[in-house]
Amino acid sequence: MSGKKRIVVLISGSGSNLQAIIDACKAEKIDGDVVGVISNIADVFGLTRAENAGIANEVLSHKEFASREIYDQNLIKCIDAYQPDLVVLAGFMRILTPQFVQHYVGRLLNIHPSLLPKYQGLNTHQRAIDAGDKTHGVSVHFVTEELDGGPVILQAKVPIFDGDEASDLAARVHEQEHRIYPLVVNWFCQNRLTMSGNCAILDGKPLAENGYANEE
Numbered sequence: 001m002s003g004k005k006r007i008v009v010l011i012s013g014s015g016s017n018l019q020a021i022i023d024a025c026k027a028e029k030i031d032g033d034v035v036g037v038i039s040n041i042a043d044v045f046g047l048t049r050a051e052n053a054g055i056a057n058e059v060l061s062h063k064e065f066a067s068r069e070i071y072d073q074n075l076i077k078c079i080d081a082y083q084p085d086l087v088v089l090a091g092f093m094r095i096l097t098p099q100f101v102q103h104y105v106g107r108l109l110n111i112h113p114s115l116l117p118k119y120q121g122l123n124t125h126q127r128a129i130d131a132g133d134k135t136h137g138v139s140v141h142f143v144t145e146e147l148d149g150g151p152v153i154l155q156a157k158v159p160i161f162d163g164d165e166a167s168d169l170a171a172r173v174h175e176q177e178h179r180i181y182p183l184v185v186n187w188f189c190q191n192r193l194t195m196s197g198n199c200a201i202l203d204g205k206p207l208a209e210n211g212y213a214n215e216e
Contacts, residue, residue: 004031004032004033004189005031005032005033005085005086005188005189006032006033006035006082006083006084006085006086007021007025007030007032007033007034007035007084007085007086007087007088007185007189008034008035008036008037008038008079008082008084008086008087008088009021009034009036009037009038009087009088009089009090010037010038010039010040010075010079010087010088010089010090010092011037011038011039011044011046011047011090011091011092012039012040012041012044012046012091012092012093012094013041013044013045013046013091013093014044014045014046014091015037015044015045015046015047015049015050015090015091016091016174016177016178017090017091017111017177017178017181018034018037018046018049018050018090018091019049019178020177020178020179020181020182021034021088021090021181021182021185022034022049022050022053022055023182024182024185024186026053029182029186030182030185030186030189031186031189031190032085032086032185032186032189034050034053034055035055035056035082035083035084036055036056036057036058036079036081036082036084037049037050037055037056037057037058038057038058038059038060038075038078038079039057039058039059039060040059040060040061040062040092040093040094041059041061042059042061046090046091047059056082058078060074060075060078062094068094068095068097069097069099072096072097072099072100073099075100076100076103079104084107085107085189086107086108086109086185086188086189087104087107087108087109088109088181088185089108089109089110089111089143090111090181095147096143098145101143101144101145102145104143105144105195106142106194106195107188108142108143109140109141109142109143109153109184109185109188110140110141110142110143110148110150111138111139111140111141111177111180111181112124112138112139112140112141112148113125113138113170113173113177114127114128114136114137114138114139114148115135115136115137115138115139115155115157115210116139116141116148116149116152116155116210117149117209120147120148120149121147121148123166124136125166125167125169125170125173126166128160128169129160129164129165129166129169133160134159134160135157135158135159135160136157136158136159136160136169136172136173137155137156137157137158137173137176138155138156138158138173138176138177138180139152139153139154139155139210139211140152140153140154140155140180140181140184140211141153141200141211142195142200144198150195150198151195151198151199151200151207151211152200152207152209152210152211153184153187153193153200153202153207153211153212154180154183154184154211154212155180155210155211156176156177156179156180157176158172158173158176159172187202
């Protein structure tokens with residue numbers, strides 16, 4: 001029996017990528033629906049976005065749990081109540097435990113503001129500027145136990161201009177994020193995208209280290 005895929009999105013902030021995914025679902029550009037939004041921080045704008053779209057949403061604060069492991073166990077229960085086919089990290093600012101990652105292996109996506117494997121972790125825009133790079137970008141990848149280290153599915157590049165500040169670069173990257181994340185989510189929802197071992201597979205073909213090589 002085929003039906004639309006059920007998507008749960010995890011956030012910690014304003015939720016601009018969440019909004020891009022909600023809009024794409026509404027426009028039927030994603031063969032799925034966001035059925036739940038969970039934030040680890042209360043009163044963030046991403047929760048308002050979910051509310052405005054009529055999507056169930058809740059806060060599970062990490063501050064209420066004694067350890068990362070206990071928090072992730074409770075987060076799993078919270079997510080699984082929505083019976084998701086796919087879990088999407090959209091600015092969820094938590095390092096996940098191996099137990100959590102293994103529970104959702106092959107159906108857990110993240111977006112990272114760099115051309116992975118470059119600049120894992122934080123402050124990616126400033127690091128690219130400081131290194132004198134001419135190009136920067138964003139990567140959508142499957143999540144594995146290695147931080148920002150899972151197989152890359154799709155990247156988008158942006159130029160770095162002389163005199164750019166981190167905020168200039170962030171704005172350019174955000175624009176691309178909102179383009180490529182819904183696209184990758186749809187590939188998954190159409191059963192075109194899977195993970196095998198430490199490799200992303202699209203339409204039955206393993207993707208290269210830097211993901212799908214589009215012609216742009």
